[in-house]
Amino acid sequence: MRWRTLLLPAWVVAQACSAGNGGGPTEARHSMVASQIEARGVLDARVLQALREVPRHLFVPEAVRDLAYADRALPIGQGQTISQPYVVAVMTELVDPQPDDVVLDVGTGSGYQAAVLARLVREVISIEIVPELADQARQRLAALGYANVTVITGDGYAGRPERAPFDGIVVAAAPDTVPPPLLEQLAEGARLVIPVGGAEQMLRVFERTSSGLETRDIFPVRFVPLVRDPD
Ligand SMILES: C[S@@+](CC[C@H](N)C(=O)[O-])C[C@H]1O[C@@H](n2cnc3c(N)ncnc32)[C@H](O)[C@@H]1O
Helix, strand or coil: CCCCCCCCCHHHHHHHHHCCCCCCHHHHHHHHHHHHHHHHCCCCHHHHHHHHHCCHHHHCCHHHHHHCCCCCCEEEECCEEECCHHHHHHHHHHHCCCCCCEEEEECCCCCHHHHHHHCCCCEEEEEECCHHHHHHHHHHHHHCCCCCEEEEECCHHHCCHHHCCEEEEEECCECCCCCHHHHHCEEEEEEEEEEEECCCEEEEEEEEECCEEEEEEEEEECCCECCCCCC
16 A cells, blocks of 8 residues: 555554554564664663654655665665665764754754654754755654754754754754864754764764764765855
Protein backbone atom coordinates (compact mmCIF):
# COMPACT_ATOMS: atom_id res chain seq x y z
CA MET A 1 0.00 0.00 0.00
CA ARG A 2 1.26 3.51 -0.78
CA TRP A 3 0.98 6.12 1.94
CA ARG A 4 -0.67 9.27 0.63
CA THR A 5 -1.62 11.31 3.64
CA LEU A 6 0.49 14.44 3.10
CA LEU A 7 -1.31 17.74 3.69
CA LEU A 8 -4.11 16.18 5.70
CA PRO A 9 -4.88 18.01 8.96
CA ALA A 10 -2.57 17.04 11.78
CA TRP A 11 -5.21 15.08 13.74
CA VAL A 12 -6.06 12.94 10.69
CA VAL A 13 -2.38 12.20 10.15
CA ALA A 14 -1.96 11.38 13.83
CA GLN A 15 -4.86 8.94 13.67
CA ALA A 16 -3.65 7.34 10.45
CA CYS A 17 -0.17 6.94 11.89
CA SER A 18 -1.39 5.49 15.16
CA ALA A 19 -3.56 2.86 13.53
CA GLY A 20 -0.51 0.63 13.67
CA ASN A 21 -1.72 -2.59 12.08
CA GLY A 22 -1.74 -4.23 8.69
CA GLY A 23 1.88 -3.32 7.90
CA GLY A 24 1.22 0.44 7.77
CA PRO A 25 3.60 3.29 8.50
CA THR A 26 3.45 2.99 12.29
CA GLU A 27 4.53 -0.63 12.17
CA ALA A 28 7.25 0.18 9.64
CA ARG A 29 8.48 2.99 11.88
CA HIS A 30 8.61 0.85 15.01
CA SER A 31 10.48 -1.82 13.10
CA MET A 32 12.91 0.81 11.73
CA VAL A 33 13.64 2.05 15.25
CA ALA A 34 14.16 -1.46 16.64
CA SER A 35 16.26 -2.92 13.83
CA GLN A 36 18.18 0.05 12.41
CA ILE A 37 18.60 2.32 15.40
CA GLU A 38 18.23 0.67 18.80
CA ALA A 39 20.07 -2.45 17.61
CA ARG A 40 23.01 -0.25 16.55
CA GLY A 41 23.40 1.34 19.96
CA VAL A 42 21.19 4.43 20.14
CA LEU A 43 19.65 3.92 23.58
CA ASP A 44 18.20 7.26 24.74
CA ALA A 45 14.55 6.35 25.39
CA ARG A 46 13.23 9.85 24.55
CA VAL A 47 15.11 9.92 21.25
CA LEU A 48 13.82 6.46 20.31
CA GLN A 49 10.27 7.49 21.16
CA ALA A 50 10.53 10.67 19.05
CA LEU A 51 11.69 8.57 16.10
CA ARG A 52 8.75 6.22 16.61
CA GLU A 53 6.38 9.19 16.54
CA VAL A 54 7.55 11.35 13.62
CA PRO A 55 5.92 10.15 10.38
CA ARG A 56 9.01 10.10 8.15
CA HIS A 57 6.92 9.00 5.14
CA LEU A 58 5.26 12.42 5.18
CA PHE A 59 8.66 14.14 4.84
CA VAL A 60 9.66 12.49 1.55
CA PRO A 61 8.29 12.87 -1.99
CA GLU A 62 5.53 10.49 -2.96
CA ALA A 63 7.75 8.79 -5.54
CA VAL A 64 10.01 7.41 -2.75
CA ARG A 65 7.44 7.09 0.02
CA ASP A 66 7.60 3.30 0.00
CA LEU A 67 11.26 3.61 1.01
CA ALA A 68 10.63 6.05 3.86
CA TYR A 69 11.56 3.53 6.57
CA ALA A 70 14.48 1.95 4.73
CA ASP A 71 18.01 2.31 6.09
CA ARG A 72 19.05 5.05 3.67
CA ALA A 73 19.03 8.70 2.73
CA LEU A 74 16.42 9.64 0.11
CA PRO A 75 16.14 12.43 -2.49
CA ILE A 76 13.86 15.34 -1.52
CA GLY A 77 14.30 17.50 -4.66
CA GLN A 78 16.62 20.42 -5.46
CA GLY A 79 19.52 17.93 -5.47
CA GLN A 80 19.18 17.47 -1.68
CA THR A 81 18.43 14.53 0.59
CA ILE A 82 16.73 13.54 3.83
CA SER A 83 19.41 11.88 5.98
CA GLN A 84 19.49 8.16 6.85
CA PRO A 85 17.29 7.56 9.95
CA TYR A 86 20.20 6.04 11.91
CA VAL A 87 22.33 9.15 11.35
CA VAL A 88 19.45 11.42 12.43
CA ALA A 89 19.10 9.29 15.57
CA VAL A 90 22.81 9.43 16.40
CA MET A 91 23.00 13.19 15.84
CA THR A 92 19.89 13.73 17.96
CA GLU A 93 21.26 11.63 20.81
CA LEU A 94 24.64 13.39 20.61
CA VAL A 95 23.13 16.86 20.95
CA ASP A 96 21.57 15.63 24.25
CA PRO A 97 18.20 17.39 23.86
CA GLN A 98 16.44 18.47 27.06
CA PRO A 99 12.80 19.62 27.43
CA ASP A 100 13.68 23.27 28.09
CA ASP A 101 16.29 23.60 25.34
CA VAL A 102 16.34 25.92 22.35
CA VAL A 103 18.16 24.14 19.51
CA LEU A 104 19.47 25.41 16.18
CA ASP A 105 19.08 23.05 13.20
CA VAL A 106 21.15 24.02 10.13
CA GLY A 107 20.00 22.48 6.83
CA THR A 108 16.25 22.04 7.29
CA GLY A 109 15.85 20.01 4.08
CA SER A 110 12.57 18.12 4.47
CA GLY A 111 12.11 19.27 8.07
CA TYR A 112 12.41 15.73 9.46
CA GLN A 113 15.35 16.37 11.80
CA ALA A 114 13.61 19.54 13.02
CA ALA A 115 10.43 17.53 13.73
CA VAL A 116 12.35 14.91 15.72
CA LEU A 117 14.03 17.65 17.77
CA ALA A 118 10.72 19.46 18.22
CA ARG A 119 9.39 16.47 20.18
CA LEU A 120 12.32 16.67 22.58
CA VAL A 121 12.98 20.37 23.21
CA ARG A 122 11.11 23.61 23.83
CA GLU A 123 11.96 25.34 20.55
CA VAL A 124 13.74 24.59 17.27
CA ILE A 125 15.15 27.30 14.99
CA SER A 126 15.84 25.70 11.62
CA ILE A 127 17.72 27.36 8.72
CA GLU A 128 17.59 26.25 5.07
CA ILE A 129 19.45 27.96 2.24
CA VAL A 130 17.25 26.68 -0.65
CA PRO A 131 14.08 28.80 -0.58
CA GLU A 132 11.86 26.12 -2.18
CA LEU A 133 12.87 23.55 0.45
CA ALA A 134 12.45 26.06 3.27
CA ASP A 135 8.93 26.91 2.06
CA GLN A 136 7.93 23.25 1.72
CA ALA A 137 9.33 22.33 5.13
CA ARG A 138 7.62 25.32 6.77
CA GLN A 139 4.25 24.28 5.28
CA ARG A 140 4.76 20.60 6.09
CA LEU A 141 5.72 21.24 9.71
CA ALA A 142 2.76 23.59 10.16
CA ALA A 143 0.34 21.05 8.61
CA LEU A 144 1.67 18.38 10.99
CA GLY A 145 1.20 20.64 13.99
CA TYR A 146 4.84 21.38 14.88
CA ALA A 147 4.20 24.79 16.40
CA ASN A 148 7.59 25.02 18.16
CA VAL A 149 9.67 25.03 14.94
CA THR A 150 10.60 28.22 13.08
CA VAL A 151 12.01 27.70 9.59
CA ILE A 152 14.21 30.52 8.34
CA THR A 153 15.39 30.87 4.73
CA GLY A 154 19.09 31.74 4.70
CA ASP A 155 22.70 30.71 5.16
CA GLY A 156 23.11 28.70 8.35
CA TYR A 157 26.89 29.25 8.36
CA ALA A 158 26.27 32.41 10.37
CA GLY A 159 23.86 30.69 12.76
CA ARG A 160 21.31 33.00 14.35
CA PRO A 161 23.23 35.42 16.60
CA GLU A 162 20.08 37.23 17.72
CA ARG A 163 18.73 33.98 19.25
CA ALA A 164 22.05 32.73 20.66
CA PRO A 165 23.31 31.14 22.81
CA PHE A 166 21.77 27.79 21.87
CA ASP A 167 21.49 24.69 24.07
CA GLY A 168 22.46 22.58 21.06
CA ILE A 169 23.24 22.93 17.34
CA VAL A 170 22.80 20.21 14.70
CA VAL A 171 24.17 20.70 11.18
CA ALA A 172 23.14 18.45 8.28
CA ALA A 173 25.54 19.72 5.59
CA ALA A 174 29.32 19.53 5.66
CA PRO A 175 31.64 22.56 5.69
CA ASP A 176 35.39 22.09 5.08
CA THR A 177 36.08 23.50 8.51
CA VAL A 178 33.73 24.19 11.39
CA PRO A 179 32.01 27.63 11.10
CA PRO A 180 33.31 29.87 13.94
CA PRO A 181 29.90 31.59 14.40
CA LEU A 182 28.32 28.24 15.33
CA LEU A 183 30.95 27.59 17.99
CA GLU A 184 30.42 31.11 19.33
CA GLN A 185 26.67 30.50 19.61
CA LEU A 186 26.96 27.47 21.93
CA ALA A 187 25.82 27.97 25.52
CA GLU A 188 28.02 26.53 28.26
CA GLY A 189 27.38 22.79 28.40
CA ALA A 190 25.91 22.80 24.86
CA ARG A 191 27.05 20.68 21.93
CA LEU A 192 27.49 21.32 18.21
CA VAL A 193 27.04 18.13 16.14
CA ILE A 194 28.40 18.61 12.63
CA PRO A 195 29.91 16.71 9.69
CA VAL A 196 33.23 18.30 8.70
CA GLY A 197 35.30 17.75 5.55
CA GLY A 198 35.12 17.46 1.79
CA ALA A 199 35.47 14.12 -0.02
CA GLU A 200 36.15 12.55 3.38
CA GLN A 201 33.99 13.74 6.24
CA MET A 202 33.91 13.08 9.96
CA LEU A 203 30.92 13.57 12.25
CA ARG A 204 32.27 15.73 15.09
CA VAL A 205 30.92 16.93 18.42
CA PHE A 206 32.12 20.21 19.93
CA GLU A 207 31.08 20.79 23.54
CA ARG A 208 31.47 24.13 25.27
CA THR A 209 32.68 23.56 28.80
CA SER A 210 33.63 26.01 31.55
CA SER A 211 37.26 25.65 30.47
CA GLY A 212 36.82 25.90 26.67
CA LEU A 213 35.84 23.54 23.85
CA GLU A 214 36.08 19.76 23.86
CA THR A 215 36.02 17.89 20.54
CA ARG A 216 35.14 14.27 19.75
CA ASP A 217 35.16 12.38 16.46
CA ILE A 218 32.20 10.03 16.08
CA PHE A 219 32.42 8.22 12.72
CA PRO A 220 32.97 8.96 9.00
CA VAL A 221 29.87 10.26 7.21
CA ARG A 222 28.83 11.53 3.80
CA PHE A 223 26.67 14.68 3.76
CA VAL A 224 25.94 17.24 1.05
CA PRO A 225 28.28 20.25 1.26
CA LEU A 226 27.39 23.30 3.34
CA VAL A 227 27.06 25.92 0.62
CA ARG A 228 27.60 29.61 1.23
CA ASP A 229 25.23 32.42 0.34
CA PRO A 230 27.22 34.67 -2.05
CA ASP A 231 25.58 37.73 -0.45
C1 LIG B 1 21.15 16.36 4.16
S1 LIG B 1 20.10 17.70 3.75
C2 LIG B 1 19.15 17.97 5.15
C3 LIG B 1 18.43 16.92 5.83
C4 LIG B 1 17.42 17.50 6.79
N1 LIG B 1 17.98 17.79 8.08
C5 LIG B 1 16.21 16.64 6.86
O1 LIG B 1 15.84 16.21 7.95
O2 LIG B 1 15.61 16.42 5.79
C6 LIG B 1 21.12 19.14 3.95
C7 LIG B 1 20.40 20.44 3.73
O3 LIG B 1 21.30 21.51 4.05
C8 LIG B 1 20.99 22.59 3.21
N2 LIG B 1 22.12 23.51 3.24
C9 LIG B 1 23.31 23.44 2.60
N3 LIG B 1 24.07 24.51 2.90
C10 LIG B 1 23.35 25.26 3.78
C11 LIG B 1 23.59 26.49 4.47
N4 LIG B 1 24.74 27.17 4.32
N5 LIG B 1 22.65 26.96 5.29
C12 LIG B 1 21.46 26.29 5.46
N6 LIG B 1 21.17 25.15 4.81
C13 LIG B 1 22.10 24.63 4.00
C14 LIG B 1 20.74 21.91 1.88
O4 LIG B 1 20.03 22.75 0.99
C15 LIG B 1 19.95 20.68 2.31
O5 LIG B 1 18.58 20.91 2.28
